[in-house]
Amino acid sequence: MVARNCLLGLTIVALLGCDLSRVAPPPEAVFAPDERIDDLVRQARRPVVEMVTERFGTPNRLVAWEALPVDYGVLEGRVVEAYPETDGTCWRLKVELDAVPEFPKDWPAPLLQGVAVAFLSFGGKPVSAGGLVDEGENRVGLTVQRFDPGTGVLELAQRLGSPPSAGDRLRLVGHKLQRGRVAYMRHCVHCHGVAGDGNGPTAPYLNPRPRDYRRGIFKFTSTGPNERPTRDDLKRTIRQGIPGTYMPSFFLLDDGDVEAIVEYVRFLAMRGEFERRLVDELILDYSTEAVAQRVDAGEERSDILDELETFLRDELPETAAFEVERIANAWRRVERPEALVVPKTPRTPDTFESRARGRKLFLSKTLKCVDCHGPTGRGDGPMTEDYQLNTATNEYYPFPGLVDAWGHPIRPRNLTRGIYRGGRRPLDIYRRIYVGIKGTPMPSSAAALNEEQIWDLVNYVLSIPYETADTRRQLDAVAAQLTASEK
Amino acid sequence: MRNFWCLFFTVWPIVAVGTFVIAPAMGWWFPTDAYSTLGQQIDDLFYLILTIVGVVFIGTHIALGYTLWKGSQDPNRRSWFTHGSHTLEVIWTIVPAGILLFIALYQMDVWRMYRVQSAFPEDLLEVAEVTARQFEWRIRYPAPGRPLQLKPQKGDVYAVNDLHVPVNRPVLIQLRTMDVQHSFFVPSLRVKQDALPGQVIPVWFEVTKPGIYDLTCAELCGWGHYKMRGRVVAEAEEDFRAYLQRLAAEQAYDGVTPIETALSHAEKRQNEE
Ligand SMILES: [Cu+2]
Numbered sequence: 001m002v003a004r005n006c007l008l009g010l011t012i013v014a015l016l017g018c019d020l021s022r023v024a025p026p027p028e029a030v031f032a033p034d035e036r037i038d039d040l041v042r043q044a045r046r047p048v049v050e051m052v053t054e055r056f057g058t059p060n061r062l063v064a065w066e067a068l069p070v071d072y073g074v075l076e077g078r079v080v081e082a083y084p085e086t087d088g089t090c091w092r093l094k095v096e097l098d099a100v101p102e103f104p105k106d107w108p109a110p111l112l113q114g115v116a117v118a119f120l121s122f123g124g125k126p127v128s129a130g131g132l133v134d135e136g137e138n139r140v141g142l143t144v145q146r147f148d149p150g151t152g153v154l155e156l157a158q159r160l161g162s163p164p165s166a167g168d169r170l171r172l173v174g175h176k177l178q179r180g181r182v183a184y185m186r187h188c189v190h191c192h193g194v195a196g197d198g199n200g201p202t203a204p205y206l207n208p209r210p211r212d213y214r215r216g217i218f219k220f221t222s223t224g225p226n227e228r229p230t231r232d233d234l235k236r237t238i239r240q241g242i243p244g245t246y247m248p249s250f251f252l253l254d255d256g257d258v259e260a261i262v263e264y265v266r267f268l269a270m271r272g273e274f275e276r277r278l279v280d281e282l283i284l285d286y287s288t289e290a291v292a293q294r295v296d297a298g299e300e301r302s303d304i305l306d307e308l309e310t311f312l313r314d315e316l317p318e319t320a321a322f323e324v325e326r327i328a329n330a331w332r333r334v335e336r337p338e339a340l341v342v343p344k345t346p347r348t349p350d351t352f353e354s355r356a357r358g359r360k361l362f363l364s365k366t367l368k369c370v371d372c373h374g375p376t377g378r379g380d381g382p383m384t385e386d387y388q389l390n391t392a393t394n395e396y397y398p399f400p401g402l403v404d405a406w407g408h409p410i411r412p413r414n415l416t417r418g419i420y421r422g423g424r425r426p427l428d429i430y431r432r433i434y435v436g437i438k439g440t441p442m443p444s445s446a447a448a449l450n451e452e453q454i455w456d457l458v459n460y461v462l463s464i465p466y467e468t469a470d471t472r473r474q475l476d477a478v479a480a481q482l483t484a485s486e487k
Numbered sequence: 488m489r490n491f492w493c494l495f496f497t498v499w500p501i502v503a504v505g506t507f508v509i510a511p512a513m514g515w516w517f518p519t520d521a522y523s524t525l526g527q528q529i530d531d532l533f534y535l536i537l538t539i540v541g542v543v544f545i546g547t548h549i550a551l552g553y554t555l556w557k558g559s560q561d562p563n564r565r566s567w568f569t570h571g572s573h574t575l576e577v578i579w580t581i582v583p584a585g586i587l588l589f590i591a592l593y594q595m596d597v598w599r600m601y602r603v604q605s606a607f608p609e610d611l612l613e614v615a616e617v618t619a620r621q622f623e624w625r626i627r628y629p630a631p632g633r634p635l636q637l638k639p640q641k642g643d644v645y646a647v648n649d650l651h652v653p654v655n656r657p658v659l660i661q662l663r664t665m666d667v668q669h670s671f672f673v674p675s676l677r678v679k680q681d682a683l684p685g686q687v688i689p690v691w692f693e694v695t696k697p698g699i700y701d702l703t704c705a706e707l708c709g710w711g712h713y714k715m716r717g718r719v720v721a722e723a724e725e726d727f728r729a730y731l732q733r734l735a736a737e738q739a740y741d742g743v744t745p746i747e748t749a750l751s752h753a754e755k756r757q758n759e760e
Contacts, residue, residue, distance in 0.1 A: 202710065241623060241647060249623045251648035252716050347741035418639055427742040466641050 071175025082287020180264030196268030213293035358460025368396035418465035497552035526677030619669035622711035
């Protein structure tokens with residue numbers, strides 16, 4: 001009897017333990033603001049955060065800003081029938097989409113929800129400008145509450161004054177971006193962070209640190225120095241990973257997911273760049289420190305704040321419009337074929353002579369490869385022992401060695417290991433030498449070299465892992481002969 | 488109450504047998520059949536052991552249920568106390584020991600073929616070196632037409648999370664790890680081998696059906712353990728060769744010479760040889 005009661009008791013306890021409804025939901029994701037925003041005076045902080053939030057939204061309510069070259073994912077369709085919900089809070093539309101994209105398994109509940117709706121025609125008349133419905137004074141930002149691709153019934157979150165009529169055309173914007181967010185949150189966020197700031201919970205344990213996208217600087221691209229990466233570059237990074245770092249390969253991720261993640265990464269990068277430019281605009285004159293200095297210099301605090309207010313009202317929107325244009329252009333430009341760095345001549349055959357010429361270039365005083373990579377390519381050149389100047393503060397870093405654009409110590413690659421983070425095709429190495437590695441001290445050597453010389457250098461670099469002291473001596477001998485015959 | 492425990496102990500063997508009978512139909516069985524030669528033999532061993540254990544389990548429970556039932560029939564019956572029966576003890580020691588010995592000897596062949604290098608098939612093709620690292624599988628094939636070397640060679644062909652092998656012939660991979668312990672696990676092929684730091688471990692298998700098989704890590708290797716998803720693609724030998732040629736050509740891409748041209752050159756060179 002006792003045993004039976006015990007058993008019963010245990011079962012009940014176990015069942016109670018499984019009551020998952022009591023588990024608190026995770027905290028809502030937020031885009032962490034730029035680190036420097038805290039340096040601004042309070043009156044300057046709010047407008048920046050508000051402007052960024054207005055243009056880009058929050059992780060759970062993304063905004064598709066048309067000024068940016070992001071493929072948010074557009075679906076177009078036709079209203080077949082519209083009827084009000086019985087309680088009158090929303091409209092239900094039966095719609096027919098022109099083309100239904102291939103939905104992943106968990107589509108559409110989390111993915112179409114919140115997507116923006118824009119009418120191209122309403123009540124039989126075409127709608128202009130952005131396609132949002134103009135209801136007298138209020139521009140209504142319509143979003144999807146629910147969509148069932150099976151029946152084609154679309155539920156709008158807001159109620160319109162008058163219903164659309166059958167035949168009206170509409171556009172749903174943002175499904176791809178939302179899919180990107182879902183996949184990014186699943187696969188990338190713990191390293192790259194919600195805002196793409198490279199500050200996810202696992203980031204502190206990694207070296208090199210996960211990329212902070214917010215400057216638009218990417219290392220392994222097919223584009224020129226100072227240029228953004230192409231979609232294909234990002235896709236390649238995601239598919240192949242970055243060997244030799246913690247950036248894993250997502251080889252088996254669904255194609256649609258990868259494409260959506262690429263858009264989301266670009267979106268985060270543009271968001272970060274925009275935010276950064278706004279902060280740049282304000283930090284010189286309106287950081288707490290600058291304001292204190294100006295007050296010390298005799299200005300009235302209230303005057304400075306008035307000036308700030310005028311600036312925020314009259315100039316910031318213009319600056320923002322200008323900056324977003326610049327950012328959009330930078331990302332648009334690289335998608336054109338002429339933006340790619342492509343060799344003009346095929347690779348020089350990988351002969352002993354070519355490698356010898358390459359080794360000579362590698363050792364040359366003008367290119368300085370050895371200053372960083374060392375004479376044997378082990379990544380132990382003299383620069384790794386020097387203290388570097390921080391150009392932002394004009395002070396030397398407290399530790400020796402090279403530093404990257406994000407302020408982290410960085411070592412030149414050990415070229416004897418045969419691990420190439422940006423890919424091992426001759427084309428990849430060509431691009432690394434031609435363009436340099438953006439955000440790192442590895443410089444562009446395009447100006448100092450012609451095509452043949454770059455290929456010689458590529459041939460040499462690719463042979464370093466198989467080099468022995470003997471072959472190096474032979475190469476040096478041939479290189480010396482070459483130099484002699486030149487003179 | 489009197490019959491409760493008799494029923495309780497009799498029900499379990501019935502439930503167990505019932506479960507096993509309906510399991511394959513309900514999809515509760517192995518996710519797939521074994522698609523490798525050794526895998527089929529490993530499954531056979533599994534079924535053999537399952538049968539032995541099943542028979543013992545059912546037998547024990549029937550005996551237990553019967554004893555309980557018998558004892559509960561006569562309320563006036565008193566238990567008798569006994570201490571030790573030499574014969575009985577000898578029997579229940581020798582019989583299980585015999586069974587264990589039988590299993591140990593019987594599985595030796597499969598074990599030997601799987602793990603002992605001198606027993607590996609002779610026409611093994613060394614396809615690739617597979618290096619586990621946190622958290623992916625880095626794969627190094629020899630250049631098309633060359634044998635795999637222990638050390639990386641110029642012309643080696645690299646891939647990640649995507650191992651291609653020819654079907655219907657024994658193939659061998661050299662397994663290693665760059666950091667911590669991992670385990671190379673292809674459930675549908677019944678291949679599972681730990682990768683140990685500092686060691687190169689040869690693993691062979693012969694896939695019997697072309698297809699794409701999941702490759703996972705079966706050793707908890709860190710927070711990203713679940714990310715170590717790869718695949719083994721088993722394909723006809725000429726498809727495998729074509730795949731390797733293409734991968735090699737892609738890896739030699741210089742941005743100017745089209746990959747197709749490089750491929751046709753390689754083909755011509757091979758035909759000449
Ligand atoms: Cu692992």
